[in-house]
Amino acid sequence: MSRSKALPAELDPHAQQLVTGLRRLKDRDELTLRHLAATTGYSAKSWERYLGGTSLPPREAVEALARITGTDPAPLLALQEIAADSWDRRRGRPAPKTPPVEQHAEGRAGDPADVVGVRDTAEEQQQRPDSPTGPRPAAPTRFPHRALTAALAALVVALGATLLLVLRLHDHAAPAQAAAATPSAAASSPPAYACHLTRVDGRWSAGLNQGRDTEIGYGATGADVAEAQCLLRRAGISPGGIDGMFGPLTLRAVKRFQARAGLVADGMVGPRSWKALRG
Template identity: 45%
Template sequence: MSRWRGLPASLDQRVRQLVVQLRRLKDHSGLSLAALAARTSYSKSSWERYLNGKKLPPAGAVAALARLCGADETRLLALHEVAAQAWSAGRTVPEARPPEARIPEARIPVPQDRSGPAPRAVGDGPAPRAVGDGTPVPAASGAGRQVPLGPLVLGALTVLVVAGVALLLLRPWQGHTGAWRGAGAALAGRASGAAPEFTHRPGETFGCGVQRRGGALYAGHSRTDTAVLGSGAEGWDVVEAQCLLHHQGYDPGVVDGIVGGRTLRAVKRLQAGSGLPTDGIVGPATWKALRR
């Protein structure tokens, strides 16, 4: 079986599942990219882009590969339809950004005495007062000046409310990486729809905190029970499956989020012990065995 390069980290999970299935068919057929090009109407460079997640394969290429390998064409085309929707959405919908909070400037109104001299600015200092001989004498600091407290308090409250709304929108205390690399925090991130992209770094492994919730086992990295994981798949769903394999007594090797040979063998042993077809593919039936 050929060693595939990792798929782009930004690739949508639904597109990733389709590419993994196409890679698996190609590996099982034993055909090279050149052989695929010779037996289909798609070039070798096109197959290279399709199978490395650089370009969404057209439905015709998916159907051609299914017929060539004797696979279920209807099932693959259903996966392609879902992947095409995700691919289109990822290119037409711009990333939403939180609105910038504008904090209004608080202004303090200065009372005006229309019967006296022209009003003075707040920063000009106190006006002098006159004595009996007409000589102006500086007034004591703050004497005779009263600033209304109502507008000042209202302005301060406005600033506090706007700042609070900005903090709720921006939430700078929530770090994506830290929240998703610990067991349990990943589930909270996925429930809020703020799942970060999975990025694998060489030598990096992940912790497993398996707990039973509602009669099913969860390791804190994914709640899926339908994702299809085959050879070369990577992501948080793979981390979840590897943790559950460890818990069930089937050693998948290091928990690194990538389906390699050791993980495939562990899945096959679990499938054999659960009376499932031993194809090494984690699908709905295998997830059920992992979580029980």
């Protein structure tokens, strides 16, 4: 979806901060809705609603986007929890209907005078100290609710500032620093593959696909992609994370390597590209 498309004017400010952060991650890594659907388990239509501000993304979708972009999910998840609470409150639940007033046994059905008389009698009984129902309790004060709202607003501002700081530091980090996971990110989403580079008979191997030269391209997943990512990193070209997903960063790295090796830079890793990567 377009980076310049404005969010709905009626969108809750908390949800707006969350969606803005998710949009920035998507645009930074040049991710498409189709790629998000292939790597997160949520459909392209769902991501269109999430990033358009018409539907609040669930925790699992936020975690998935943070994982594929190599971002610490903690600030995003904290913001999503507050946005979800505000989202529910703003929509609210329908107010319960007031039960009809019972008419006096001797009154006529539907007679307005009888209904008013019964209501006045009930109010008089509640106001009398000796009434069986007792005096009407005082309306609860709204001070605690206002204090809680103010505290939540302050927390949202602090979390928003933290999120922007994390995104800014991530954008300016060096490739080697971007590849290193923070302790919290490593604990929540451990890497699926690890490079074990060895050289046997003059050929490099990462030990992930038993030396296969299967042709792979954009959108592919699995050990073959992870093997190619390891060999690209060994050649000095970063494909992003070693996650086994042939996304925009891996595609860009493959084309750079093919151009450097004198091959056709079509972004497809076939037998010739495998040979050059292992050489």
